[in-house]
Amino acid sequence: MAGPAVAALRPLSRSRLHENVAERLSQFVRETHMRPGTRFPPERELAGQLGVSRTSIRQAIAVLEAQGFVEVRHGGGMFLRRSVDFGESLHKLLERRRRLPDVLEAREALEVKLAELAATRRRKEDLIAMHAALRKMEAEVEAGGIGTDGDAAFHHAIAVASRNPVLVRLIDELAEAIKESRIESLSEPGRPPRSLQAHRRILDGIEGLSPVKAVRAMRRHLREVADVSLLRWQPDESDDGEARA
Amino acid sequence: MAGPAVAALRPLSRSRLHENVAERLSQFVRETHMRPGTRFPPERELAGQLGVSRTSIRQAIAVLEAQGFVEVRHGGGMFLRRSVDFGESLHKLLERRRRLPDVLEAREALEVKLAELAATRRRKEDLIAMHAALRKMEAEVEAGGIGTDGDAAFHHAIAVASRNPVLVRLIDELAEAIKESRIESLSEPGRPPRSLQAHRRILDGIEGLSPVKAVRAMRRHLREVADVSLLRWQPDESDDGEARA
């Protein structure tokens, strides 16, 4: 099907120029021990020194500014905002290596709280959504599937019911990584029914306005999920990019 | 010192063009109900239709790509990755309105877990850092300060000790917002000593390898902090940007 799997012939990763620029700026911040508030060299100078056009510099800057690492003042210059983890967006962190165990721990932290809040603030429409998600999962499983969609919908409904947009955003940020673990877990023989049971217990707590019960059920559920996927996890560190000009 | 605090005279927010472009693209995604995987119109066309240069389009795209909302294939086009909350980065959410209660709930979710993990994984150097932070806070308080630096250092040391970079990144994302609540809380009369006490209890749990104790102490501490600042919190919804061309 595919060509020979020779290591030397794997596709070489080209990166966009502005990404390299951002990388260099991070390096610059680290190496010069810049303090927050310090001004960067002007764009034209950076362009000259890095040997790229001002446009590329400005693309990198736009990204860094959107991520809150720098502040740009028209006519004034560009200033450092936070030096910690400069240029390392969460999205980038999750992409570079699959830190599944870490992701699952973070998931537990967030979802347990989401369940607690949901058990306090849920409205009628939230319960309707949760029940619908449960039925969807049942239908999927009966149809021979593993129920990932219904599962995702259920957890999403809880997030919505928490009425906390910040927490929702945080869990969303992890959504992609969680999705993978979900597939792996639900592919386990006998898992979907167990998961369904766990969901019902969680819903009981939320519906009954019992945060304690909801929290306990959610924590138990997530630990079970994590257990399974963790057993199969093999860390693979040979996953760095090669764009390190 | 400063000018009159008249609402009408607050600095008006000029927005950069590429930010408006990103906003419009979000709107486009929402209004056309784009599904993940769908291709966007070509850059040149977007530039023409929005009446801006291709450069501005490309700056917006760079940001959206870094945030994981779109995927760009050289020679192939730009494709939607996630449609939920398109263009709404966490950073943007935290900036637009100060959602302090939400932030504090998220903080509790994360920090309680961080404490639990720290109480399992802490090493000698972590304990040294925590003790140093505590001493620093004491010194600050004795010198008439309120101890925010030492406080921040203490919580940061716990985060490091958790050995979970994902959680660390998430809490870092909230750091700025938390900082404000910290100042407010520690400015309360009699707060710094109480806070110091709470920190000692947390450290006891972590040092004694007792996750349960650490969790309980951390949760209690954060609820106390949240209580104080929540009482003074007045939601201010009239805080939207004005760039809605």
Added chain:
DNA sequence: GGTTGTCAATGGTTGGACCACTGGACCTCT
């Protein structure tokens, strides 16, 4: 039928031009 060449569409990068804003130097008037 499969291989190869061609080409239009589309993203990636550049250089230069010009505009807008900031802050300090400098000048003027009192």
Added chain:
DNA sequence: AGAGGTCCAGTGGTCCAACCATTGACAACC
């Protein structure tokens, strides 16, 4: 000397036109 205004160099913001690199589909060829 002080207050106020003017000017200007430095710096970010935007645009444009051109050219390069990659992709994918279609045509031509063997």
